[in-house]
Amino acid sequence: MASHGGHGHGHAHEDMLSVEEAYDRIMVYFNPLEAEEHELTSALGQVLAENIHSPLNLPPLANSAMDGYAVCFEDFANSNGEHRTLDVIGHVPAGQVASHPLRPGTAIRIMTGAPVPDGADTIVPFEETDELERKAKGLGESQITIQQTPHKGQHVRPAAEDVAAGDMVLQEGTPLRGAEVGVLASLGLQSVKVIRRPVVSIIATGDELLTPGEPLEPAKIYDSNSFSLAASVMQCGGIPRLLGIARDTVEEVHAKLDEAEDSDLLLTSAGVSKGDYDLVKDVLAERGEIGFWSVRMRPAKPLAFGLIRGAGNRNVPHMGLPGNPVSAMVAFEEFTRPAILRMLGRRRLARPTVQAVLEGPIRNFDGRRVYARVQVRRENGVYFAMPTGAQGSNILTSMSKANGLALCPEDLPVKEAGETVTVKMVDWNEEVDI
Ligand code: AMP
């Protein structure tokens, strides 16, 4: 993989990759992972790796949609609305088949979900009979008066109304939600083939870092990237493996890379900006091939991408995300999330966008695409995007107040308040009216 160096000479943007170029170069290395058999509930959120054909009719038998009486419509064919009293010759609860067929001029008491007895084709709900009066008067259950002329076939759910045996019910590539898990269970399936979740190793690098829980020391900061990245990996369906902090020494970086050898993706943060990537670069050069890029975006300009020789003969893709906390998250959003989704077998990789009225300016100092942290809300059907505060790449709290990233195009020096802006929704928070 060619390194994209050449900082500091020529026109600055000639040395930069556009976001799309960086995306394309990365995404060719990612494909859906292998399928695994999973029990239904543990497959939630994963992508179906097989077409599901139904082994049965759903419902298997014609059954009643109401509690009431199964009757034969013929008995009412010439009725002009007069009441009709029938002998009740049986009772069929849900889960049982009537012990004998219906004869003309009779009724069988039936519960919701119970199979419609042979000879019956129509259900009369209790509400349209003298059921309650009879009970109140203690008249017994041997007869019933139908007070309303039924329509033929009313309140009968036909066999195979939902699914016929052999139908393709769910297609390979479908992400499983509660509804799909329910459909699979309704077909009697206990487990299903889904694409497995990728394991994503995460390494923070830097001498200044402490792990949360450790006492604070002068000149140190807590490692937040490992945690924001691990949480983001989980949110998009991957399995994070936190490998902790590698100090800026060749030995430590090597040792951490050893631990990442059997993962599907390695994320590191920091050590890729101009100041200090030499050390990481040297180690990575020994372990595989890596390119150090400048991407035409703000934040998250520095980005490394390459392949590390992993366990056996496989290569582990490696993304070297920038160190600044917001840069790391924005780079994750643009490059890591789509890669994880692709490995999960998802087909839609992009976030939804909305067009919103910007409520504060986004300034573009140097011709990069700007991702401004905004809070989107909706008023009277119109979206508004309010910048969430200081936009420095170290200001993580303005990321936590944001539900979207508003885009200012590369060649536009400013997006003014009042202008329409495209916002990538990184979250569709139910607590905000959007
Ligand atoms: P670097 O890319 O190493 O120059 O780091 C850029 C900035 O990100 C520096 O201010 C670092 O202290 C900060 N930084 C690096 N790693 C982390 C981390 N894991 N958590 C929080 N901040 C970090």
Ligand code: MG
């Ligand atoms: Mg550093």
